Amino acid sequence: MNRLAVILVDGLRADTARRCMGYLLALEEAGRARWATLTCELPSLSRPLYATVIGGRRPVDHGILSNDHVGVHLDDTLFDDVAARGGRSAVAAYDWFWELLAGERFAPARHRTAACASRGVVAGSWYFEDEYPDSHLLADAEDLRTRHAPDLLFVHPMGLDNAGHVHGGGSSAYDLAARKLDMNLALLLPHWLADGYDIVVTSDHGMSADRMHGGGAIEERAVPFVWLPSRGDATQAPTHWPANQLEIRRFLVERMAAPR
Ligand SMILES: [Zn+2]
Numbered sequence: 001m002n003r004l005a006v007i008l009v010d011g012l013r014a015d016t017a018r019r020c021m022g023y024l025l026a027l028e029e030a031g032r033a034r035w036a037t038l039t040c041e042l043p044s045l046s047r048p049l050y051a052t053v054i055g056g057r058r059p060v061d062h063g064i065l066s067n068d069h070v071g072v073h074l075d076d077t078l079f080d081d082v083a084a085r086g087g088r089s090a091v092a093a094y095d096w097f098w099e100l101l102a103g104e105r106f107a108p109a110r111h112r113t114a115a116c117a118s119r120g121v122v123a124g125s126w127y128f129e130d131e132y133p134d135s136h137l138l139a140d141a142e143d144l145r146t147r148h149a150p151d152l153l154f155v156h157p158m159g160l161d162n163a164g165h166v167h168g169g170g171s172s173a174y175d176l177a178a179r180k181l182d183m184n185l186a187l188l189l190p191h192w193l194a195d196g197y198d199i200v201v202t203s204d205h206g207m208s209a210d211r212m213h214g215g216g217a218i219e220e221r222a223v224p225f226v227w228l229p230s231r232g233d234a235t236q237a238p239t240h241w242p243a244n245q246l247e248i249r250r251f252l253v254e255r256m257a258a259p260r
Contacts, residue, residue, distance in 0.1 A: 001087050002256050003197045003230075005145075005153040006078075007185070008053060010046060010094070011161030011213065012178065012203035013169055014038075014222035020178035023186035024201060024226055027234075034227045034234040034241075040205045041245050044213045044220045046161070047096050049204035049245070054078045054100070056249035064100075073103025079152070081253045083120025087151035091121050092141040094156055095128040123148045127158075134159035134181050138188055145192070151256070153197065157181060161207070169207030169219055189228070198255055199228040202248065231260060 027033035
């Protein structure tokens with residue numbers, strides 16, 4: 001099984017990524033990354049789209065239609081695909097991911113570093129404040145990666161979404177959050193690629209200038225999808241290149257199984 005790292009940046013607009021994330025753009029310019037813009041499913045909200053990205057179904061089909069829809073257990077996800085093939089996952093993410101995978105409310109004192117063995121998640125680091133810095137979250141992820149060498153490393157930074165809700169998706173503070181995340185990725189990702197991890201950077205939804213998302217405007221729906229293969233040429237699209245968020249899960253599973 002090929003190693004894979006998924007970086008699901010919460011609330012990252014496609015246009016902001018293209019304007020501000022120079023490290024990722026440098027990889028594209030060198031033929032080592034492939035960029036696309038995807039239109040997120042609706043409603044363009046976090047919890048429904050977390051479930052969509054890892055499960056491959058529309059919110060109106062999986063039934064998680066609101067951020068307040070707590071306690072639903074997703075029983076068929078990317079993590080289950082990895083576990084079914086004998087792989088191990090590690091997750092550094094917001095507590096809502098814990099709730100989707102474990103099917104129970106997150107309790108900080110009990111679950112902060114809990115594994116979720118039934119889903120093949122051998123190690124986890126879960127945060128529960130929207131202000132949790134991306135730099136700390138990435139350190140959590142790197143700690144999990146170096147200690148557990150997971151087949152799938154799932155990483156979910158909140159800094160863009162938080163900056164967007166406070167300052168707006170058209171603000172300089174929002175742009176700065178993207179620039180800082182890109183600089184932090186530039187420190188980490190070369191090591192991940194060298195260790196054989198293929199990497200995807202994408203987002204659940206975008207962000208409007210009026211500090212919210214949930215609707216159908218392009219700035220709320222257009223998200224980046226960036227593919228960084230650890231080896232070889234990124235200028236040719238791999239088979240089953242995803243045309244939308246529903247196809248991401250299948251694409252990732254196929255990449256993990258593909259011959260190199
Ligand atoms: Zn949000």
